[in-house]
Amino acid sequence: MSDAQYDIPRGAYLQGGYNTALTQRLQAERHLTKDMLMYPIFLTDDPEAEVTIASLPGQKRWGINKLHGFLEPLVRKGLRSVILFGVPLKAQKDYRGTPADDQEGPVIQGVKLIRSSFPDVTVSCDVCLCEYTDHGHCGLLRDDGTIDPPPSVARIAEVALAYAEAGAHMVAPSDMMDGRIGAIKDYLTRSGYGNRCCLMAYSAKFASGCYGPFREAAGSVPNFGNRRCYQLPPNARGLAKRALLRDASEGADILMVKPATPYLDILAEARIITPNHPLACYQVSGEFAMVHAGARAGVFDLKQMAFETVEGMLRAGATLVLTYFTPDFLEWLDEPR
Ligand SMILES: NCc1[nH]cc(CCC(=O)O)c1CC(=O)O
Ligand SMILES: [Zn+2]
Ligand SMILES: [Zn+2]
Numbered sequence: 250m251s252d253a254q255y256d257i258p259r260g261a262y263l264q265g266g267y268n269t270a271l272t273q274r275l276q277a278e279r280h281l282t283k284d285m286l287m288y289p290i291f292l293t294d295d296p297e298a299e300v301t302i303a304s305l306p307g308q309k310r311w312g313i314n315k316l317h318g319f320l321e322p323l324v325r326k327g328l329r330s331v332i333l334f335g336v337p338l339k340a341q342k343d344y345r346g347t348p349a350d351d352q353e354g355p356v357i358q359g360v361k362l363i364r365s366s367f368p369d370v371t372v373s374c375d376v377c378l379c380e381y382t383d384h385g386h387c388g389l390l391r392d393d394g395t396i397d398p399p400p401s402v403a404r405i406a407e408v409a410l411a412y413a414e415a416g417a418h419m420v421a422p423s424d425m426m427d428g429r430i431g432a433i434k435d436y437l438t439r440s441g442y443g444n445r446c447c448l449m450a451y452s453a454k455f456a457s458g459c460y461g462p463f464r465e466a467a468g469s470v471p472n473f474g475n476r477r478c479y480q481l482p483p484n485a486r487g488l489a490k491r492a493l494l495r496d497a498s499e500g501a502d503i504l505m506v507k508p509a510t511p512y513l514d515i516l517a518e519a520r521i522i523t524p525n526h527p528l529a530c531y532q533v534s535g536e537f538a539m540v541h542a543g544a545r546a547g548v549f550d551l552k553q554m555a556f557e558t559v560e561g562m563l564r565a566g567a568t569l570v571l572t573y574f575t576p577d578f579l580e581w582l583d584e585p586r
Pocket of ligand 3: 375376377423424
C-alpha cells in the first residue's frame with residue numbers, strides 16, 4: 250500500500266504557481282503600500298501630554314507640543330496621511346459640543362502644525378460631537394434624549410468647515426447623522442472649500458463592540474443609552490448598501506466601511522455597488538487590540554497577523570486603510586518580504 254501511485258492530472262497542479270517568495274507575491278492583485286495607510290492620532294488639550302493608552306498598545310494621547318517630535322520619524326519613514334481625533338480633558342463639554350471647533354483646541358492647532366511642518370502629509374480630521382458633548386452622543390439631543398437631526402447636521406457641518414478653514418485636506422464625519430454628507434458638501438462648497446477639502450464619509454459604520462478602546466482613549470462613552478439608533482445594526486446588509494449609495498449620491502469623495510475585519514463582505518459589496526469611489530476601511534481599536542492580545546497570548550505572530558488582516562481588506566476591495574498599525578507597517582514594508 251505504501252508504494253501506491255496515483256497519476257495526478259496535469260491540470261490539477263497549482264503548487265507550481267507559488268513555489269517561491271516572489272511567485273507567492275505575484276498571486277496578489279494589489280500589495281499593501283505606504284500610500285494606502287492612514288494613521289489615527291489622538292490629540293488632547295494638555296500641550297505637554299504624552300499619555301499611554303492602556304487598551305491600545307503603543308498608542309498615546311499627544312499634546313500639541315509633542316506632536317512634531319512624534320511625527321517627524323514617521324514622516325521620514327514614509328507616512329502619507331493622518332486622521333486627527335480630539336480628546337478634550339480640560340475643556341468644558343456642553344450639549345452642542347462647543348470645544349469641537351475651538352480655535353485654540355488641539356485638532357485645529359494640530360492641523361495647522363502638521364500643515365506647516367510636514368507639507369507632504371495629507372491631514373484629515375474626524376468630525377464628530379461625541380468627544381465634545383456633555384452627554385457623549387454624536388449629535389444634538391431633544392428633551393426626550395433622542396437625536397435631533399436638523400440641528401445635529403447643521404452643527405456637524407459647522408465643525409467640518411472650521412477644520413477645512415484651519416487647513417484640513419480632508420474631513421471625515423463619523424457621527425452617522427442622516428443628511429450630513431450633503432450638508433457638509435454644500436457648506437464647504439458655498440464657503441469656497443469645494444475644491445480644497447475632500448469629504449470622506451464613514452458610510453457603513455456599524456454599532457460594533459470593537460470601539461471600546463477608542464472610547465476609553467477619546468473619553469467618548471455615552472452618558473446614557475447607546476449608539477444603536479444611528480450606527481448601523483451589525484446584521485444590516487441592506488441598510489449598509491443604502492447608506493453607501495446615499496452618501497455617494499450626496500457628494501462623498503471617499504466611502505468607508507467600519508469596522509473592517511468583521512465586515513469584509515460589506516467592503517466587497519461596496520466595491521461592486523460604488524465602484525467609482527476610493528474605498529476606505531477602518532481597522533478599529535478593538536480589532537487592533539485583538540491582534541495584540543492574540544500575539545501576546547502566543548496564539549500567533551503579530552506581524553504575520555497584522556499583514557493577514559490588512560491584506561484581507563485589500564482583497565475585499567479597500568484602497569485606503571485606517572489603522573493603528575501604520576507605524577509598524579512603515580517599518581515592516583521596508584523589510585524584505
Ligand atoms: N464618532 C465616534 C467614533 N469615531 C471613531 C470611532 C472608532 C474608532 C476606533 O474604535 O478605533 C468612533 C467609535 C464610536 O462610535 O464610539
Ligand atoms: Zn461620535
Ligand atoms: Zn468619530
